[in-house]
Amino acid sequence: MTHKATGSRALSSDALARVEGEGAMRVEIRDGRVVDVQLNIYEPPRFFEGFLRGRGYTEPVDITARICGICPVAYQMSACTAIEDAVGVTVDGALRELRLLLYCGEWIESHALHIHFLHAPDFLGFDSAISLAAVDRAVVERGLEVKRIGNRILEVVGGRAIHPVNVKVGGFFRVPTTRELEPLRAELERGLELAVQVVDWVAGFDFPDQELGCELVAADHPTEYPMLADRVISDRGLDIAAAEWLDHIEEFQVPHSTALHARVLERGEYLVGPLARHHHHAEKLAPAAARAARDAGLEPSCVNPFRSIIVRAVEVVHAFETAIAVIDRWVRPAFAAVPVAPRPGVGHGVTEAPRGLLYHRYEIDDAGLIADAVIVPPTSQNQPTIEHDLWHFVEANIDLDDDELRRRAEVTIRNHDPCISCATHFLDLTVDRS
Numbered sequence: 001m002t003h004k005a006t007g008s009r010a011l012s013s014d015a016l017a018r019v020e021g022e023g024a025m026r027v028e029i030r031d032g033r034v035v036d037v038q039l040n041i042y043e044p045p046r047f048f049e050g051f052l053r054g055r056g057y058t059e060p061v062d063i064t065a066r067i068c069g070i071c072p073v074a075y076q077m078s079a080c081t082a083i084e085d086a087v088g089v090t091v092d093g094a095l096r097e098l099r100l101l102l103y104c105g106e107w108i109e110s111h112a113l114h115i116h117f118l119h120a121p122d123f124l125g126f127d128s129a130i131s132l133a134a135v136d137r138a139v140v141e142r143g144l145e146v147k148r149i150g151n152r153i154l155e156v157v158g159g160r161a162i163h164p165v166n167v168k169v170g171g172f173f174r175v176p177t178t179r180e181l182e183p184l185r186a187e188l189e190r191g192l193e194l195a196v197q198v199v200d201w202v203a204g205f206d207f208p209d210q211e212l213g214c215e216l217v218a219a220d221h222p223t224e225y226p227m228l229a230d231r232v233i234s235d236r237g238l239d240i241a242a243a244e245w246l247d248h249i250e251e252f253q254v255p256h257s258t259a260l261h262a263r264v265l266e267r268g269e270y271l272v273g274p275l276a277r278h279h280h281h282a283e284k285l286a287p288a289a290a291r292a293a294r295d296a297g298l299e300p301s302c303v304n305p306f307r308s309i310i311v312r313a314v315e316v317v318h319a320f321e322t323a324i325a326v327i328d329r330w331v332r333p334a335f336a337a338v339p340v341a342p343r344p345g346v347g348h349g350v351t352e353a354p355r356g357l358l359y360h361r362y363e364i365d366d367a368g369l370i371a372d373a374v375i376v377p378p379t380s381q382n383q384p385t386i387e388h389d390l391w392h393f394v395e396a397n398i399d400l401d402d403d404e405l406r407r408r409a410e411v412t413i414r415n416h417d418p419c420i421s422c423a424t425h426f427l428d429l430t431v432d433r434s
Contacts, residue, residue, distance in 0.1 A: 026256075027390070027394055027409070029394070029398065032398060033395070033398075034391055034394050034395045034398070037387050037388075037390045037391045037394070048063070048064060048067055048373075048375060049373040049374060049375055051063075052064075052362075052370050052373040053370055053371065053372065053373060054369055054370065055369065055370050056368060056369060056370075057083055057086075057087070057169070057342050057362070057364050057368045057369065057370060058083075058168065058169050058340075059370075060079040060083065060360075060362065060370065060373065061076050061079045061080055061083075061167055061168060061169055062076075062163075062165070062167075064076065064078075064079045064360070064375065065163045065164070065167075066163060067375075067377070069162050069163065070109075070110050070113065070354075071106055071110055071353045071354055071355065072106075072162070072163045072164060073102055073103055073105070073106040073154070073158065073164060073167075074103075074106065074351060074352075074353030074354070074358050075353075075358065075360075075375075076164065076167045077099060077102075077103060077167075077227075077228065077349075077351040078349040078350065078351045078353075078358045078359065078360040078375075079349065079360050079362075080099075080167065080168075080169055080170075080349070081228070081230070081242075081347075081349030081350070081351065081360075082242075082347040082348055082349030082360040082361060082362050083169050083340075083347055083349075083362055083364070084169060084170065084340070084347065084349075085242070085243075085347030085348055085349060086343075086345040086346055086347025086362055086363070086364050087169075087340055087341065087342060087343050087345060087347070087364065088343065088345070089169075089170060089338055089339075089340050090338075091170060091171055091338055093333065094175070094330070094331060094332070094333040095171040095172065095175070095333060095336075095337070095338070096228065097326050097329070097330065098157060098171075098172060098175060098176075098326075099167075099228060100227060100228060100322065100326055101153060101157055101322075101323050101326040101327070102153065102154065102157045102158050102164070102167070103227040103228065103351070104150075104153060104227070104319040104320070104322050104323040104326070105150045105151065105152070105153025105154045105157065105158070105319075105323070106150070106154065106353075106354060107150070107227070107315060107316065107319040107354050108146065108147070108149065108150030108153070108191070108195075108316055108319045108320065108323075109147045109150030109151050109154070109161075110150075110354035110355075111312040111313070111315055111316045111319075111354055112143055112146040112147035112150060112198075112316060113147055114309075114312060114354075114417045115143065115198065115202065115309055115312055115313055115316075116129060116139070116140060116142075116143025116144075116146075116147075116198075117129040117140075117143065118414060118417065119309050119414050119415075119417070120132065120202065120205075120309070122410075122411045122414060123202075123205035123206065123207075123309075124205070129143075139201065142194055142197065142198070143198070145191075145194060146191055146194050146195060146198065146316065149187050149188065149190070149191040150191075150319075152184060152187055153184065153188075153323060156176060156180060156181065156184050157172075157176060159173075168337055169337075169340050170337035170338045170339065170340040171335075171336055171337030171338055172336045172337060173336060173337070174336050175332055175333060175336045176332070177332055178330060178332060181327045181330060182327075184327065185324060185327045185328075188320055188323050188324050188327070189324065191320050192288065192317065192320040192321060192324065195313070195316045195317040195320050196288060196292050196317055198313045198316065199292040199293075199295070199296050199310065199313040199314055199316075199317060200292075200295070200296070201313075202296075202309050202310050202313050203295070203296035203297065203298075203310055203313075205309070207304060207306040207307050208306050208408075209304070210304055210305060210306055210389075210392075210393060210396075210412075211303050211304055212271060212275070212303045212304075212305055212385065212389060213303075214269050214270055214271050214385045214388065215234050215235060215236045215238070215264060215267060215268075215269070215270035215271070216234060216235045216270070216271055216275065216276035216279045216280070216303075217232060217233070217234045217238065217264070217270045217271065217272050217276055217357060217381075218232070218233060218234075218272065218276040218277045218279070218280045218281070218352070218356075218357060219231065219232060219233075219277075219350050219351065219352045219357055220232065220233040220239075220280065220281075221281075221284075223284065224284060225277070225281045225284040225285055225286075225315075225318055225322075226277065226281060226352050227351060227352050228351055228352075229350060229351065229352065230242050230349075230350065231350075232245065232350055232357065233280060234264070234270065235279060235280070236264075236267060238264065241348075242348040242349060242350045242359070243348045245348060245350070245359050245361070245376075246361070246374075247265075248264060248265055248266065249262055249263070249264060249265065249359075249376070249381075250262065250263055250264075250265050251376060251380070257383065259379075259380050259383065260376075260380055261380065261381075261383050261384050262376060262380055262381040262383075262384070263384065268384075269384035269385045269388060270381065270385065271356075271382060271385045272355075272356030272357040272378050272381050272382060273308070273355050273356035273357075273378060273382065273416065273417070274308050274311040274312050274315055274354075274356075275302060275303060275305065275308050275311060276356065276357075277311075277315070277352060277356075278293075278298075278300060278302065278311045278314070278315075279300060279301060279302070279303070282300035283300070285314065285318050286317070286318050286321035286322060286325070287321070288317055288321055289314050289315070289317040289318035289321060292313075292314055292317050293310075293314045296310050296313075296314070298310050298311065298314060305389060305412070305415035305416065306411075306415055308415055308416070308417075309415075312354075312417075315354075342364060342367075342368030343364070343368075344364055344365055344366050345363075345364055346361065346362070346363045346364075347361070347362050347364070348360070348361050349361075353377075353378055354417075355378040355379060355382075355416075355417050355418075356378030356379075356381065356382065357378060357381065358375075358376070358377055358378055359374070359375070359376040360373075360374070360375055360376075361373065361374040361375075362374075379416075379418045382416055382418070385416075386412075386413060386416050386418070389412055389415075389416075390409060390412055390413070393408070393409065393412045394409060
């Protein structure tokens with residue numbers, strides 16, 4: 001069924017599959033042109049920032065982890081760094097290494113979930129990973145094994161795979177022994193082999209031609225492909241400390257969404273996540289990850305959102321290599337955390353969640369209570385860019401029939417791996433042609 005230039009048409013989907021969250025999308029077309037695209041995020045706000053106020057300065061680490069079951073470590077790490085910044089504490093050495101190891105586990109399990117169960121079916125003509133498994137069980141089992149190993153890191157270091165309980169301001173409640181990490185290292189070696197295979201697999205997918213024209217924003221570290229960092233950069237001149245975030249990034253409300261959007265004050269919409277990280281830091285990838293990227297034909301300047309699945313697969317290889325390196329140089333410290341005492345102050349923290357840059361700001365009062373909190377998740381930042389991406393995609397494919405246009409629009413959304421429960425969610429797609 002091909003759309004007509006005259007008349008009115010409405011295309012709807014009761015549920016957008018294979019994304020985390022729910023909401024609605026509306027595309028309005030008049031006289032063969034797109035005139036409006038909206039991601040109607042309608043889930044009630046979850047008020048995490050509000051109910052953090054009045055809590056003790058040590059509590060955000062556990063509370064904010066509950067924002068997301070897929071990326072709780074990201075919230076814990078950004079919360080820790082922001083609170084430590086506020087009270088004047090630096091966590092480095094072996095404790096920072098252990099945080100890096102924990103973060104590697106989250107990158108592995110989150111990316112493996114997205115690649116195999118949310119996104120790959122789009123490229124292979126399946127409506128779900130279950131349908132894919134019926135045809136190629138081995139590839140789905142490989143994805144499950146990679147994810148399982150990522151979860152094992154969270155269990156060993158964080159105490160459990162979902163919402164880890166071993167993280168605290170200043171470090172950890174307990175640090176593992178070398179003997180406890182040795183069996184994990186053997187699993188990571190196996191995981192690294194599988195992860196390289198995954199890069200080769202996804203590199204063979206058929207990718208539509210599409211390019212993003214937005215600003216690419218990522219955390220920055222002088223020597224590391226960043227997970228833990230304290231600066232923010234972009235390809236259009238942004239180079240700021242975490243403490244300068246609110247001087248350059250603005251959150252704003254739109255009528256069709258209960259989730260805030262974000263923009264660079266000087267310019268407008270931007271993108272965070274794997275494409276932005278790889279653009280800025282490809283030269284810092286670990287050796288096997290760099291080789292996998294080259295073999296996959298992945299250029300550092302890749303801005304095709306459909307090819308983001310390759311970047312995620314390369315980042316899984318990098319996370320495995322980084323985790324192995326941390327274990328190889330691990331020397332258990334004499335203490336599990338540095339002493340932290342409350343004091344009044346304001347602290348800022350940025351880290352790289354699997355889906356992109358995550359910013360936290362906390363104001364602590366004289367009693368050690370949270371007076372104010374600001375949390376800016378990756379998907380919230382990416383929402384304007386996703387809408388813009390959809391606008392251009394629909395215009396470029398406007399002559400497709402409604403069913404195919406809807407299917408491809410959903411794929412365009414899944415390119416960005418939205419964790420909508422962090423920002424708030426998608427559900428229904430409506431295209432109105434008039």
